Amino acid sequence: MRSASALVRRSRQSNGVSRPSQLLLPSQTLSPSGSVLHDICYSCLAKLRFAQGRPHGSHVPVAGYAAAFHSSAISYAGMRTKPKSVKNFRKAVEGNRALKELVQKPSRMVLSAKVGRGISAVRDKKTRLEDRRPEPAIDTGGGMNRRVFKLRSDDKQQYSRDLERRRREQKETASRPSPSPFEQRPAAGPRAERSFAGKLPQDRPKSDRRAAAAAPEANNYAGAGRRLASRQADADSDKKYTRPPVRRFAQMKHIASLDHVSSKTREVTHAAEERFGFFETFDLLPQTLEALQKDALDGLENMTPTPVQSLVIPQLLDKNPAPPLRPLPSHLLKPKRGQSPAVDNSQEGSRHSFETYLIAAETGSGKTLSYVLPLMDTLKRREVHQKEQEALKEQQMAEVLQSKRWMFDIDSPPVTQDTSIGKPFAVILVPTSELVFQVGTLLKKLSYIIKMRTEMVSKDFTGKVIRERLFGRKTPDIIVGTPFMIDRITEANPQMLHRTSHIIVDEADSLFDRSFSPLTGAIIPRAVNLEKLILCSATIPKSLDTYIRRKYPECHRLVTANLHAIPRRVQLQVIEAERDPYRGNKPLACAHILGNIAKDSTEPGYKKRVVVFVNERETTAEVTAYLQEKGFDAVEINRDSDSRSILESFTGEKEAAEETEEERRGAMKVLVTTDLASRGVDTKTVKNVILYDVPYTSIDFIHRLGRTGRMGRRGRAWVLVDKDSNQEYVKEVRKTMFLGQALI
Numbered sequence: 029m030r031s032a033s034a035l036v037r038r039s040r041q042s043n044g045v046s047r048p049s050q051l052l053l054p055s056q057t058l059s060p061s062g063s064v065l066h067d068i069c070y071s072c073l074a075k076l077r078f079a080q081g082r083p084h085g086s087h088v089p090v091a092g093y094a095a096a097f098h099s100s101a102i103s104y105a106g107m108r109t110k111p112k113s114v115k116n117f118r119k120a121v122e123g124n125r126a127l128k129e130l131v132q133k134p135s136r137m138v139l140s141a142k143v144g145r146g147i148s149a150v151r152d153k154k155t156r157l158e159d160r161r162p163e164p165a166i167d168t169g170g171g172m173n174r175r176v177f178k179l180r181s182d183d184k185q186q187y188s189r190d191l192e193r194r195r196r197e198q199k200e201t202a203s204r205p206s207p208s209p210f211e212q213r214p215a216a217g218p219r220a221e222r223s224f225a226g227k228l229p230q231d232r233p234k235s236d237r238r239a240a241a242a243a244p245e246a247n248n249y250a251g252a253g254r255r256l257a258s259r260q261a262d263a264d265s266d267k268k269y270t271r272p273p274v275r276r277f278a279q280m281k282h283i284a285s286l287d288h289v290s291s292k293t294r295e296v297t298h299a300a301e302e303r304f305g306f307f308e309t310f311d312l313l314p315q316t317l318e319a320l321q322k323d324a325l326d327g328l329e330n331m332t333p334t335p336v337q338s339l340v341i342p343q344l345l346d347k348n349p350a351p352p353l354r355p356l357p358s359h360l361l362k363p364k365r366g367q368s369p370a371v372d373n374s375q376e377g378s379r380h381s382f383e384t385y386l387i388a389a390e391t392g393s394g395k396t397l398s399y400v401l402p403l404m405d406t407l408k409r410r411e412v413h414q415k416e417q418e419a420l421k422e423q424q425m426a427e428v429l430q431s432k433r434w435m436f437d438i439d440s441p442p443v444t445q446d447t448s449i450g451k452p453f454a455v456i457l458v459p460t461s462e463l464v465f466q467v468g469t470l471l472k473k474l475s476y477i478i479k480m481r482t483e484m485v486s487k488d489f490t491g492k493v494i495r496e497r498l499f500g501r502k503t504p505d506i507i508v509g510t511p512f513m514i515d516r517i518t519e520a521n522p523q524m525l526h527r528t529s530h531i532i533v534d535e536a537d538s539l540f541d542r543s544f545s546p547l548t549g550a551i552i553p554r555a556v557n558l559e560k561l562i563l564c565s566a567t568i569p570k571s572l573d574t575y576i577r578r579k580y581p582e583c584h585r586l587v588t589a590n591l592h593a594i595p596r597r598v599q600l601q602v603i604e605a606e607r608d609p610y611r612g613n614k615p616l617a618c619a620h621i622l623g624n625i626a627k628d629s630t631e632p633g634y635k636k637r638v639v640v641f642v643n644e645r646e647t648t649a650e651v652t653a654y655l656q657e658k659g660f661d662a663v664e665i666n667r668d669s670d671s672r673s674i675l676e677s678f679t680g681e682k683e684a685a686e687e688t689e690e691e692r693r694g695a696m697k698v699l700v701t702t703d704l705a706s707r708g709v710d711t712k713t714v715k716n717v718i719l720y721d722v723p724y725t726s727i728d729f730i731h732r733l734g735r736t737g738r739m740g741r742r743g744r745a746w747v748l749v750d751k752d753s754n755q756e757y758v759k760e761v762r763k764t765m766f767l768g769q770a771l772i
């Protein structure tokens with residue numbers, strides 16, 4: 029490889045001016061700066077401008093070593109290996125006098141696309157600052173930037189002169205019969221520029237680059253030979269090498285856990301939203317509407333359905349009061365000899381006598397009401413219809429008896445054996461007892477006006493209480509419970525689900541995962557008269573998608589447009605815990621963020637609530653203890669704590685805060701938890717969430733960040749990254765959020 033000083037010498041020999049060698053400059057232009065290093069880079073302007081998405085003719089002023097860190101500059105300047113960083117490059121330059129001279133010369137440099145991206149932010153800021161400064165008339169020796177600035181106008185003139193000359197050359201070249209390889213250059217125009225830019229040396233496969241370097245011309249003429257070789261390699265590679273598609277979000281693909289939802293499926297929501305802009309358009313019973321306004325939405329004046337509600341309620345609402353006719357039992361469907369079966373129920377998953385729905389919408393979008401409202405409305409219609417039918421029957425019987433009555437006849441004794449005892453019409457399954465309480469409370473609120481009986485079943489209640497609730501004098505219409513409890517009860521009393529027409533599996537991705545699936549899977553077949561199986565979730569993992577496709581191939585998918593996207597109203601900030609002042613001390617970083625939240629002016633007059641999510645159960649105790657030590661009102665939630673009462677202060681209404689400055693920190697409530705509180709919990713008073721650990725999957729990311737920014741509110745989130753975290757993954761998630769796209 030040629031040394032830099034030799035190149036300078038060589039370039040000075042030509043015409044006696046500081047003109048770089050013809051071999052070094054593909055564009056054969058003399059730069060206005062007269063710096064060799066500049067000239068080397070200058071030739072790549074077009075390519076790099078294109079790569080950086082800058083308009084044609086714009087300049088990329090960058091100073092110092094960073095600018096000199098350009099791959100071609102390095103190779104021409106006589107370095108054996110390409111330095112891996114600007115720092116390495118600086119070291120190498122410091123040890124080489126000729127190089128040092130080159131670097132210190134004033135120049136308008138161009139970065140390689142790779143380096144340019146890395147410091148683009150700094151560069152843009154610098155450029156902006158420079159633009160505001162008055163243009164210095166002379167070089168005061170005050171540093172690179174000023175000199176660079178002085179050169180700008182010269183550069184423009186030079187650039188236009190170059191362009192003119194290039195055009196002239198092209199015309200001449202076109203008129204010549206057989207152009208020499210040295211004069212071959214890409215045709216003008218945007219397309220040519222694109223192909224030129226697309227073939228930067230670093231864009232080509234290594235083998236091509238090696239071939240280009242090893243070409244015989246490269247040995248004879250360092251610069252031109254290489255150019256020629258690379259052009260030939262380009263031509264060859266055009267035939268055999270097509271540039272692979274850019275792999276966006278590679279890290280997320282690596283951690284890919286979510287199913288892809290087609291845009292067509294998403295479009296359905298928009299249509300539904302336009303059709304059903306008000307709850308009144310759903311044709312709900314008057315008592316359902318009243319209950320919704322007075323109790324469920326706490327007297328909200330302008331009640332409008334959310335996108336998922338517009339999509340789901342009309343689909344699930346059954347306005348026909350009579351239950352549909354049941355299909356014949358399978359033994360009656362058995363074909364006679366020689367006949368083919370009408371419906372084949374023998375193969376699992378091939379066909380079901382009930383309809384299956386999958387509701388999937390982003391967190392905090394009102395999914396619970398989207399299934400609760402049509403369910404209660406449908407059951408109420410049936411109840412009213414049934415009562416009317418019974419009254420009619422009784423009246424007819426009474427009339428018949430009246431007409432045939434003898435003087436000494438007595439009424440037959442009332443039937444005491446009620447066959448409906450302990451047989452609910454609907455069962456709602458949720459993964460945790462906290463969610464049992466949350467959904468159960470909503471049902472209770474609505475049932476006060478709708479007049480229905482609803483009960484909760486979870487480990488929070490004793491056996492006696494549960495027995496009384498389920499098998500007492502009045503049978504509940506809807507029960508909500510965990511799969512564990514419902515499985516145990518229905519296993520002992522299989523008749524219990526014989527009247528059940530609706531089963532709702534909330535947080536379906538959890539309830540069909542490995543731990544819950546055996547329980548959930550055992551409950552569903554016990555409901556022999558099931559009409560609708562409704563699965564509800566904020567995320568559709570690939571495993572759930574496969575399960576549904578296999579088991580319920582005719583499932584109706586009700587998916588909203590923003591599924592798997594974290595709303596833009598949630599701001600995510602990445603905190604590098606390895607950097608100063610934390611130096612790897614994550615608890616300190618967490619406490620620092622909390623301190624800032626406590627001090628800021630958001631949520632005036634209220635006690636702020638913050639949720640800190642950790643990956644492991646053991647970490648909750650450590651972090652809580654640390655934060656308490658620092659004076660925060662921190663509580664942890666784990667399997668042993670009374671999570672319901674702890675969560676109540678994060679899901680209920682916010683209390684007024686003590687106004688004194690010193691009490692603010694203590695007034696803020698901090699909840700440290702694992703994923704136990706990340707699913708379904710309606711933490712509507714939480715504005716700030718800290719992800720102490722980077723979540724393992726996109727699913728966890730969505731659910732954890734979903735505890736803030738609920739129902740159109742704004743939210744803030746911080747994620748702490750350290751040397752053990754997958755920082756690229758976090759960056760990709762952040763970028764996806766910024767673009768408003770769905771996570772993968």
Ligand SMILES: Nc1ncnc2c1ncn2[C@@H]1O[C@H](COP(=O)(O)OP(=O)(O)OP(=O)(O)O)[C@@H](O)[C@H]1O
Pocket residue numbers: 324325328331332333334337389390391392393394395396397565566707708709710712734738739
């Ligand atoms: N139409 C509406 N207008 C205003 N608020 C609503 C409406 N529907 C639901 N809400 C409120 O939105 C909040 C979130 O609802 P819900 O808990 O059902 O969300 P979700 O989609 O189930 O969330 P997650 O996926 O986290 O479980 C609740 O406080 C609920 O009262």
